[in-house]
Amino acid sequence: MIRKSRKQIFLDGIIFENPLLVLAMGICPAVSVTARVSSGLVMGLSMLFVVLCSNVMISALKRIIPSRVRIPCYMVIIASFVTIARYLITAYLPAFETSLGVYLPLMVVNCAIFGRAEGFASRNSIINSAVDGLGTGAGYTMALVLMGAVRELAGSGTVFGIPVPTGPVKPITVFLFTPGGLFTLGVLIAIARKLTSKGPAEEQKKICLGCPASAACPMNGKGGCER
Amino acid sequence: MKDFFYIIIGAVLVNNVVMVKGLGICPLFGQGNDSRAVHGLSASVLLIMLLSTACAWPVYRFVLVPFGIDYMETIVFVLIIAGLVQLAEILIERFLPGLRGKLGIYLPLTASNCAVLGLLEQNITAGRDLAYSMISALGTGLGFWLVMFLFEGIRSRVDAADIPESFRGTASYLIAASIMGLSFMGLTGLLDGLFGM
Numbered sequence A: 001m002i003r004k005s006r007k008q009i010f011l012d013g014i015i016f017e018n019p020l021l022v023l024a025m026g027i028c029p030a031v032s033v034t035a036r037v038s039s040g041l042v043m044g045l046s047m048l049f050v051v052l053c054s055n056v057m058i059s060a061l062k063r064i065i066p067s068r069v070r071i072p073c074y075m076v077i078i079a080s081f082v083t084i085a086r087y088l089i090t091a092y093l094p095a096f097e098t099s100l101g102v103y104l105p106l107m108v109v110n111c112a113i114f115g116r117a118e119g120f121a122s123r124n125s126i127i128n129s130a131v132d133g134l135g136t137g138a139g140y141t142m143a144l145v146l147m148g149a150v151r152e153l154a155g156s157g158t159v160f161g162i163p164v165p166t167g168p169v170k171p172i173t174v175f176l177f178t179p180g181g182l183f184t185l186g187v188l189i190a191i192a193r194k195l196t197s198k199g200p201a202e203e204q205k206k207i208c209l210g211c212p213a214s215a216a217c218p219m220n221g222k223g224g225c226e227r
Numbered sequence B: 001m002k003d004f005f006y007i008i009i010g011a012v013l014v015n016n017v018v019m020v021k022g023l024g025i026c027p028l029f030g031q032g033n034d035s036r037a038v039h040g041l042s043a044s045v046l047l048i049m050l051l052s053t054a055c056a057w058p059v060y061r062f063v064l065v066p067f068g069i070d071y072m073e074t075i076v077f078v079l080i081i082a083g084l085v086q087l088a089e090i091l092i093e094r095f096l097p098g099l100r101g102k103l104g105i106y107l108p109l110t111a112s113n114c115a116v117l118g119l120l121e122q123n124i125t126a127g128r129d130l131a132y133s134m135i136s137a138l139g140t141g142l143g144f145w146l147v148m149f150l151f152e153g154i155r156s157r158v159d160a161a162d163i164p165e166s167f168r169g170t171a172s173y174l175i176a177a178s179i180m181g182l183s184f185m186g187l188t189g190l191l192d193g194l195f196g197m
Helices: A006-016 A028-035 A037-060 A067-092 A094-103 A105-109 A113-118 A126-156 A178-195 A201-208 B002-014 B036-063 B070-095 B104-111 B116-125 B128-162 B172-184 B190-195
Strands: none
Touching: A006 B036, A028 A037, A028 A094, A028 A105, A028 A178, A037 A067, A037 A094, A067 A094, A067 A113, A067 B070, A094 A105, A094 B002, A094 B036, A094 B116, A105 A113, A105 B116, A113 A126, A126 A178, A126 B036, A178 B172, A201 B116, B002 B036, B002 B128, B002 B190, B036 B070, B036 B104, B036 B116, B036 B128, B036 B172, B036 B190, B070 B104, B070 B116, B128 B172
C-alpha cells in the first residue's frame, strides 16, 4: 500500500475519491433529501459526524474485532453513531427530523460509510482514519450541498430559501421529486468524471470496496456483483 | 379485501419504493445484466422483507417499547435483517439445495439493501399494525421487483447506445432511471380513481 500524506488523504476524500460524485456511493439519501440546500447540508453534516466517529472507533478496535465477524461489528458501531446523530437532530433541529425522515436511520446501510470502515479504517492508524473520515464526510457534504443548490434553484427558484431572480425561466417543479434528483446526480457525476477522468472500470472496483457484502461476494473486485 | 388491494397497488405503483421514495437505488446500477440475476435478487429482497417485518414488528412492539428502549430500533433492526439473511442462507443450503443457485447467492446482498431497513423503519414511524405491515412488505417487495425488471430492459439498451464517454455507466443509468421515475409520477392519482378515497 502506498503511503499517503494526511493532506493527501483529506483531499482524496473531498475531490479525487469524492464518495458521491466520483465513487457513486450513497446514492439513495442523495437523490431523496436534496430538494432543499438546507436539508442536504444537515444530512451531509450527520454523515460527516457518523463517518468520523465510526472510522475512529473501528480503527481503535481493529486488533480486537475478529475478521470473521467484522461486518456485524461494523454494523453495530455505525448504527450506534447513527442513533446518536438521529437523536441529536430530533433534539436540536426538530424541523429537519421530518424532512430527512427515514433517510437518517438508513445511514447504517450507506455504502459510503461502510466503504471507509472496510477499505480504510480497518487497516490504518486512528489519526489517519479520523482525517479520512473528515475528508470523506466533507466531500459528501459538499456534493449534497451542490446537488441541493441545483435542485432548489431549478425546482423552486430559491437557494437556502432566499428567492433568486431567474428572469423569464419558471421553476421546474419536477426537480424537487426523486426523478429530478436522479437526473441532477447523473449530470453531476458525468461532469465530475470529465474533470477527474476516471473510467467506469475504476469506479466498479471502488464500489466493490464499499459493498458490505463484498466479503461474501464471489465477484469481489471484478464487477458484475449481481451475477 | 378492498384494503388489501389499496395497500398493494399503493405500494407497487403509486408510492413505489425505488422510483418515488428513492430507496434501494444501488442494485439498479449493478453490472449484472441477465434477467436471472434480477429475479434472484428481487425474490431474495421480497423474502427478506416479509421475514424481517414478521420478526421486527413483534420485537419492537413487545420488547423494545415495554422496556423503554425503542431508541435502539435501528441497531436491533439491522441485526434482525443480518441474522435472518444468515438463517435463510443456511436453511436454503440445508433443505432446498436446488434453490441455492437461484436465490441463495443473492441473499447476502439484501442485508445491505436500504429498501429493507427503510421498510421496517417506515412501518414503525407510520404506526402500522402487523397485518398492514405485512401487506406493505409484500407490496414494497413486488414494487422493487417490478422496477428491477423494467430497468433491466432499459439498461441493456443504454449499454448498447453510443453515448459520450463521461456519461457511460452510472451517469447514464441515473438519467434513464430519472425518465422512468417520471412515468411513475404519472400514476399519482391512480388510487383516488380506483377506490374513490
